[in-house]
Amino acid sequence: MTRVHDMGGRFGDGPVMPEAEDAPVFAEDWHARALAVTLACGALGQWNIDTSRHARERLSPKDYTRFSYYEKWISALADLLVEKGVLTREDLQGQGAAGLHALAERALRADAVAGALAKGGPATREGGPKPRFTPGQAVRARIPADNALVDGGHTRLPQYAVGAQGYILRLHGTHVLPDSSAHGLGEAPEPLYAVRFHASTLWAHAEHPEDEVVLDLWQSYLEPL
């Protein structure tokens, strides 16, 4: 079973509403603050990018659907801060302990921001299993799409590709496996591939016989054909 965030191919969402190229980067001031607070909290080092993505996906389907983009961010952040023991529920209610937090010395300082953003967080790793597939090879996206390690856990295999036949387009290298990393089970790096699928394999009414969709899929998401 899938979660509400896995919406590729879904019907009923209506038209896309393009915005002017020069529209403000942040439509509201609080959007900018939500982004900045989230990035600054990430720098405390209490979780990784896969954990934070999963925190947004774990919002209840009702909340995920009704929340705007940055509402999801800020709500998932509050949940994660409590879950990881950084804040208490009393803190969120304004009734927590006063004074500096034990992690305060790890807070991101203004003069460290440019360096932290420029440094990024590469997902490639040395080692891991050897590549099993070569470009051009036919593969099938595994069934089911669920996280194989954790029931209801994080995965990056979208439901719409499940069981579909595709072709290896390229090997990206060996990347951290989100299905493991999101749950504190280690990085478990695996070969990551770009895999192309004919649109007509994925959709009953593809728009054009030559159209394709490419997904980045880890080796354990794929089976040989």
Place this chain on the structure above:
Amino acid sequence: MIVCIMKRDWTGPHAAAQHGRMPHDHHDHPHALLPPDPALRVKALETILTQKGLIDPAALEEIIDTYQNKIGPQNGARVVARAWSDPEFRAALLADADPVLADLGYYGRQGEHMVVVENTPQQHNMVVCTLCSCYPWPLLGIPPGWYKSDAYRARAVREPRKVLAEFGVTLPPEAAVRVWDSTAEVRYLVLPMRPEGTGGMSEEELAALVTRDSMIGTGLAKVPS
């Protein structure tokens, strides 16, 4: 509200059972302890974190300034203009973008693993993230609202041509569409086709023709007037 909190308190037997299994779904919603209005929710969390020394207000300003004023689609436009002007640069960029972009200083968070895909008369490329909002930040900045919308995430993979039409783009029937769903930490930038009538233009003049949407694949480069 108070009744709701008491009923869902994590010390209660029901909530304890929920916490006893992996992964922790947010049935008890710590975020609901914050004000429901999203702007106030951000403000409340920011205040709590600042009081505890976990975030530095000056660092937040620095993050916002970076993505509002320093990093944006002008970066990607410079890369595209150079690729249109310099065949060797273009070949290197398409073969292995990371070292080429790092040389230009366009490396960083959400752009650690870049792949540049080239539009041709036979193939049009378009980028989406159906599972969240993955986007090449060092080259394009923070994604526009439509890129993060349910409608774009749901429909770009299934009916890219209808989505393109909503952006005013109609492709000839001989052009196949390849949609890249950013399911891993690889980020994609579209290299749009150089418009007719731009021979002899400088890189700076060319960069002014490169729109953000043309580098996502929902637009084409501007034709000089």
